[in-house]
Amino acid sequence: MCGICGFSGEGNLEDLSNMMAAMPYRGPDGDGQWHDDKGNYFGHVRLSIVDLVDGQQPLATSDGSIIVIFNGEIYNHRSLRIALENRGHTFKTNHSDTEVLLHGYREWGIELTTRLNGMWAFALFDRSNGKLWLSRDRFGKKPLYYAQRGDTFVFSSELHSLIAHPNIETTLDRLSLKKYFAHAYIPAPRSIITGVSKLPAGHNLIFDLQTRNISTSRYWRFELEPDRKWEEKTEEAEELLLDSLYRAVETRLEADVPVGIFLSGGIDSSAVAALSVAVNKGHVLRTFSIGFEEPSFDETVYSNSIAKLLGTKHTVETLSATKCHELLEPIYSRLDEPLADASLVPSFLVCKLAQRDVTVALGGDGSDELFAGYDPFKALRLANSYRKVVPNLFHQNFSRLLEKIPVSHEYMTFDFKVKKFLSGLSYDGTIQNSVWLAPLTPAELSNLFGESIDIEEIYSESIEAWEYPKTGNQIERTLQFYTELYLQNDILTKMDRAGMLNSLEVRSPFLDIDFVDVVRQMPTSFKFSGRQTKKILKKVLKPILPKEILDRPKSGFGMPVGKWFKDGHLEIDPTHFEGILDSGFVSHLYEDHMTNKSDKRSFLWAYHVLENWNRHIGVR
Secondary structure, three states, X not given: OEEEEEEEXXXXXHHHHHHHHOOHHHOEOEEEEEEOOOOEEEEEEEOOOOOOOOOOOOEEXXXXXXXXXXXXXXXXXXXXXXXXXXXXXXXXXXXXXXXXHHHHHHHHHHHHHHHOOEEEEEEEEEOOOOEEEEEEOOOOOOOOEEEEEOOEEEEEOOHHHHOOOOOOOOOEOHHHHHHHHHHOOOOOOOOOEOOEEEOOOOEEEEEEOOOOEEEEEEOOOOOOOOOHHHXXXXXXXXXXXXXXXXXXXXXXXXXXXXXXXXXXXXXXXXXXXXXXXXHOOOXXXXXXXXXXXXXXXXXXXXXXHHHHHHOOEEEEEEEOHHHHHHHHHHHHOOOOOOOOOOOHHHHHHHHHHHHOOOOEEEOOOOHHHHOOOOHHHHHHHHHHHHHHHOOHHHHHHHHHHHOOOOOOOOOOOHHHHHHHHHHHHOOOHHHHHHHHHOOOOHHHHHHHHOOOOOHHHHOHHHHHHHHOOOOOOHHHHHHHHHHHHHHHHHHHHHHXXXXXXXXXXXXXXXXXXXXXXXXXXXXXXXXEEOOEEOHHHHHHOOOOOOHHHHOOOXXXXXXXXXXXXXXXXXXXXXXXXXXXXXXXHHHHHHHHHHOOOOXXXXXXXXXXXXXXXXXXXXXX
């Protein structure tokens, strides 16, 4: 796991060194540079995971015609190496997955990506045709930013690194700011900086050094292809699912450094931990968890229980309001873009905790998206019924009436869920999921920015993801939304930042492409039926996990930020974005929260993150 950066055009070695120096935590174990006399520069900082001796980068072919820098892991690199050796390729490293990219490109060109099982962001320069190829993995586990200023093309793993190049100006992108408050994240390909883009998941980019033109193309897209044959072969389907998950865990435990497991006590992390124990028979695994002083947010009773059952060496740390404050500085000072998922803080802490003992950690990310594990799946049928019988005028009056219900700042209380549910029902199904997850509704966005909001523009990525399955039902469209949009821009971004800020590599067995291809073909009823989420996953895990883990209600990795604002542990300055945001409206929402008139925890946290991020990066 590493950091990559480079440019073609104006600049020098000092500029490259400054870009590399902006992300030292991504590469504490070494660094390397390559450049030619034509203005092409590559930089790499390394966190050593595989082939500790021979894995230095940039790496070039023996004739120097192809150069690559790579961030990520290719889990099937050994089988690819054998296939390439059988085709006459000679390798100079012992077992470097980076070298597989060089020879794989020479053999298959950019079609190489379709053969890779892993997570990656890499830049490969083919000097023979004068083209620079950037690629990002199917789900977007590894970040990749880029920008072009005139004839100069710049790229990097991190925004902080990218803007260290002197040609990159830093101006706040107003449309991206609106999207941030509409989603709690900024969807790719946009970024918070004007003119800077994120290469979306499953995409390639080609920069032609002769024409100085950029072209991007999608090589993979998540697509549900349910096969009804499995309805008559349920036992075979269950066996295939469990076996493919076992193999995904097995390959992700391979490393030349210590590996641990994140263990929250939920179904997903418990499954990964149990299968890891099965793979590593006779070896005690290390597991890590975070608790909260606020009881309604604390899950340690479950994580402690499953750790004891599995016989792991378990480490727990409790997050308090004071501890949260201590973590904000190291997070915000290096957070590329504002991300309003409050679970970033406990995620950062569990990565910090794990990094004391291991260099790689496995987590359960991706399961909720693939198996319909989120609460909104349960709300879809109710939403349809509600819309049929409740006139719009009555809905508006009912929503206003519910706002008068006393506010509770405990985790996912009934009143919080009901109010969120009704907020989404005010809008079309194409953006309903986004509104349910968002800090603000479209109407509130208009008040915040003091202007009317173009819904199709602000929610364009949500609408496109919702409409992609041409024949999908609501469950399938919601699966598409969460897997394509929310997973990439929120969940995986959060875990990459939390992990790499602590020089820790985080791996996701549920996102193994072979496992995903199995899940994609499972009928939707295998994933969600009635009000049961993760139906087939829970069934195959029955022999492995105790009933109290399988039957427990879903609990996110949230923080009691609503209470912390109310108690004065967290604060915002409503005037910080004077001239950009309506400070009067911000003050109004802040006051309503502080006086218990309404629960504005999501907005206040989003604003708090943006404000603190802005203080460090200084973008206006």
